[in-house]
Amino acid sequence: MDQNDHAAIRAVLSGDKEAYGALVMRHSRSLFRVAFRITGNEADAEDAVQEAFLRGYRRLESFESKSSFATWIYRIAVHCALDRIQQRKGNGTSRVSDESDPELDQVQVADEAAGPDRLLLSGEIGAMQKDAMHGLTATERTAFVLRHMEDCTTEEIAAVLGIAPNSAKQAVFRAVQKLRRRLENLRVKI
Amino acid sequence: MKHLMEEQLIEHFYSKDKTGAPASRHLESCADCAQAYAALQSDLAELEGVEPPERDEAYGARVWESIAPSLPIYEMRRLGWMRGWWWRGLSYAAACGLLAGAFFAGRFWEHRQQPQPAVAKAPASTPPRLVVVVLSDHLDRSERLLVELKHADAQDTQMISPLRDEAQDLLAANRKLRQEAQKTGDPAVTKALDHLDQLLTELASQPDGLNAAAITRLQDEMNRDGLLFEVRVLRSRIPNREQERTSRPNGGTV
Numbered sequence: 001m002d003q004n005d006h007a008a009i010r011a012v013l014s015g016d017k018e019a020y021g022a023l024v025m026r027h028s029r030s031l032f033r034v035a036f037r038i039t040g041n042e043a044d045a046e047d048a049v050q051e052a053f054l055r056g057y058r059r060l061e062s063f064e065s066k067s068s069f070a071t072w073i074y075r076i077a078v079h080c081a082l083d084r085i086q087q088r089k090g091n092g093t094s095r096v097s098d099e100s101d102p103e104l105d106q107v108q109v110a111d112e113a114a115g116p117d118r119l120l121l122s123g124e125i126g127a128m129q130k131d132a133m134h135g136l137t138a139t140e141r142t143a144f145v146l147r148h149m150e151d152c153t154t155e156e157i158a159a160v161l162g163i164a165p166n167s168a169k170q171a172v173f174r175a176v177q178k179l180r181r182r183l184e185n186l187r188v189k190i
Numbered sequence: 191m192k193h194l195m196e197e198q199l200i201e202h203f204y205s206k207d208k209t210g211a212p213a214s215r216h217l218e219s220c221a222d223c224a225q226a227y228a229a230l231q232s233d234l235a236e237l238e239g240v241e242p243p244e245r246d247e248a249y250g251a252r253v254w255e256s257i258a259p260s261l262p263i264y265e266m267r268r269l270g271w272m273r274g275w276w277w278r279g280l281s282y283a284a285a286c287g288l289l290a291g292a293f294f295a296g297r298f299w300e301h302r303q304q305p306q307p308a309v310a311k312a313p314a315s316t317p318p319r320l321v322v323v324v325l326s327d328h329l330d331r332s333e334r335l336l337v338e339l340k341h342a343d344a345q346d347t348q349m350i351s352p353l354r355d356e357a358q359d360l361l362a363a364n365r366k367l368r369q370e371a372q373k374t375g376d377p378a379v380t381k382a383l384d385h386l387d388q389l390l391t392e393l394a395s396q397p398d399g400l401n402a403a404a405i406t407r408l409q410d411e412m413n414r415d416g417l418l419f420e421v422r423v424l425r426s427r428i429p430n431r432e433q434e435r436t437s438r439p440n441g442g443t444v
Contacts, residue, residue: 017263024257025250032249036242045242050257057261059395079407086403129237147204148237162388162411169201176200180233 005069012060020060024053027070031077037145038081040130048084052077075160078146082138132182136175143168144175194223199230282363286324325379328363329425332386335360336418339393342405357393364390378427382420389417 005026011019031052036045056063056073063072133141139161146152146160158168194202194216202213217224335356342353368383392408412418 013264015264017261021254024254028250028253029245032245033242042243049253054257062391083403086406173197173200177196179237183233
């Protein structure tokens with residue numbers, strides 16, 4: 001796979017734009033999965049995937065052939081997904097403050113979220129988890145998604161986020177602690 | 191008995207090799223911790239998250255169709271890019287030639303003026319004077335760029351656009367200097383230029399201009415890595431090197 005990717009990159013850099021199509025088709029689905037897990041919705045995930053491939057194309061000259069294209073484009077996609085979250089925050093559509101105060105955690109679930117009664121009635125456990133995820137900072141959320149759902153190692157998370165391995169580890173710890181606290185609070189309310 | 195902290199339980203949960211680990215042994219003998227660990231496992235099992243909706247085989251083709259029209263063909267783009275760089279490279283080469291000429295003329299003049307004592311070679315690890323001069327200039331420009339980026343208003347696109355152009359200008363020089371630093375084995379310079387390279391690449395490779403989110407992220411990255419401080423420290427070292435060198439008679443000979 002890597003050999004195919006590298007051959008396609010060489011072709012693109014020699015002027016064969018269509019060769020990039022093969023890379024896009026090969027990696028789109030895996031990028032969509034991680035982008036969806038970070039952004040939490042399909043539209044943002046699809047935008048992040050497109051943006052990742054656009055950025056990737058424009059930076060292709062800086063890609064070092066020693067590394068894997070899959071890892072490289074994955075990293076770009078994670079950043080694009082993070083940008084989407086930031087943009088959503090900027091547009092005021094974020095439901096929960098990223099830098100939430102632990103004391104305020106219990107009251108920061110936004111109005112549009114399902115209330116505890118509705119959660120119980122409709123059995124929307126998924127919505128409860130989604131609310132819990134929204135209480136994390138972008139870094140914590142991404143670190144948790146990569147660790148818990150994508151099965152990345154601490155070193156891989158650190159490389160993707162461009163932070164030290166210890167910071168990546170701490171981000172995962174904080175994410176798990178916050179999620180557990182929030183779920184506990186929501187369970188009590190139910 | 192000392193119980194395991196929540197962080198240790200989380201670390202154990204995610205560790206690949208649990209058999210024989212100290213945490214495993216403790217969990218076998220401590221009911222309280224085993225109970226806490228079971229609760230953690232249960233919570234984390236609940237947090238598997240919503241499975242991403244499956245994308246069909248044609249998804250990749252749709253993504254490609256949507257982005258392909260906006261992608262320029264590489265060689266054409268490269269030619270335009272190279273034309274700019276050719277002139278820029280020529281100017282650099284001319285400036286470097288002038289500097290080198292002045293340097294050797296100066297050395298020749300000093301040799302003529304003073305009878306020479308015993309001559310020893312400068313240490314092999316010392317970078318050439320020309321590199322020091324170019325590096326100093328490069329760090330000056332980089333520092334100015336970082337300061338502007340630090341104080342940039344993410345919403346002001348007119349202010350952001352020159353930053354991207356400047357980053358594109360600095361990127362190639364930065365790579366050359368980093369290679370030079372790697373050759374001369376200067377880890378501090380290599381590390382700083384490496385960090386700088388990452389930021390310049392990010393900054394330079396935003397084709398449609400930088401959006402507010404990207405600027406905010408770059409500012410965060412820059413602050414987190416202490417890049418500006420790193421560049422300032424490095425820059426402050428350069429004049430000292432120059433001083434050391436100029437304080438020696440005949441620019442590097444003793």
